Amino acid sequence: MSIRQGLLALLSQQPMYGAQLRSEFEDRTAGTWPLNVGQVYTTLGRLQRDGLVEPEGDADDEGRITYRLTTHGRTAVGEWFASSVSPDHEPRDELTIKVALGVSLPDVDVASVVQTQRADSMRHLQVLTRAKRNAVDKDDLARELVLERSIFATEAQVRWLDHMESRIRRSRRRTTPTAVEETDR
Template identity: 50%
Template sequence: MSVRQSLLAILAEGEQYGYQLRHEFEVRTGRTWPINIGQVYTTLNRLVRDGLVEEAKRQDDGSVTYRLTYAGREEVDKWWGTAVDRASPGRDEVAIKIALAVAAPGVDALAVIAHQRSETLRVLQLYTKEKRSLPGSPEGEGLSRLLVLDHLIFVTEAEARWLELVEQRLRAR
């Protein structure tokens, strides 16, 4: 998840305080990925350093609103027009744990897989239940949450299928 690009995209709509950016990020991602306010300000400082964002106004109380620079607007436009690179995937703790378990002496990899599958299916049920509780035709924040839940359900279903495949391969050895 690119917090950097997300904050730039939100700032493309107008000036915001750090706390406003945090709120908008959380609302627009269906409140799935809470973000620490410290991370927002650290990211903003880097964006200022990189010339993509600048301070717009500083209030007497020390609060600051931020806005995009021309270079920041170009960066957002480039991000919208570029697909996310899936060729270099991020680290996945489940895949790493299973890969290590099957190679580690004395570790019952099948038990590790069974525990993970149980947790994966539990989470899948939570996502599915939450999706069913959403309004019939969600808008705004509800639509964001629905889209994110759909994604989480697909990813979790894929993980469950992968765990089954790993178990089959281990049993066939």
């Protein structure tokens, strides 16, 4: 998720200061991507440098500066919403890296890695499902949609773990000598 585009989208609704942006971002994304307020202000500085936002007057009594979109910033928000996001635009996935390395190292019990991950993913799926029910009860569509995305991703991960476990078993059967072959030696 691009923090840059997210902050611009929020500013398209109304001018805000950094802590407001952080709070709105976390509320609207169901807390899925917590932000550090320093990260928000660093991003605001870059957005200002790039001519996408500008301060709206001087700092208030508490030293907060409210930012608003420039014309260029409004255009950038429109372009962002009009464009697609590449399915390949995913961050590095630690689980994929762990399994890929694990199957290539002799002392790693990859089956155990898969089982541990599956159990944790199933627990996480239960937590997400309860949170989604809560969002439905509160008629919070934004939170519900973010949680559904997480549910679908976790379900896909469990399917991938099942598939991977099967592939690893088949691969090991091909590389493990049978008892007949061993007695012929």
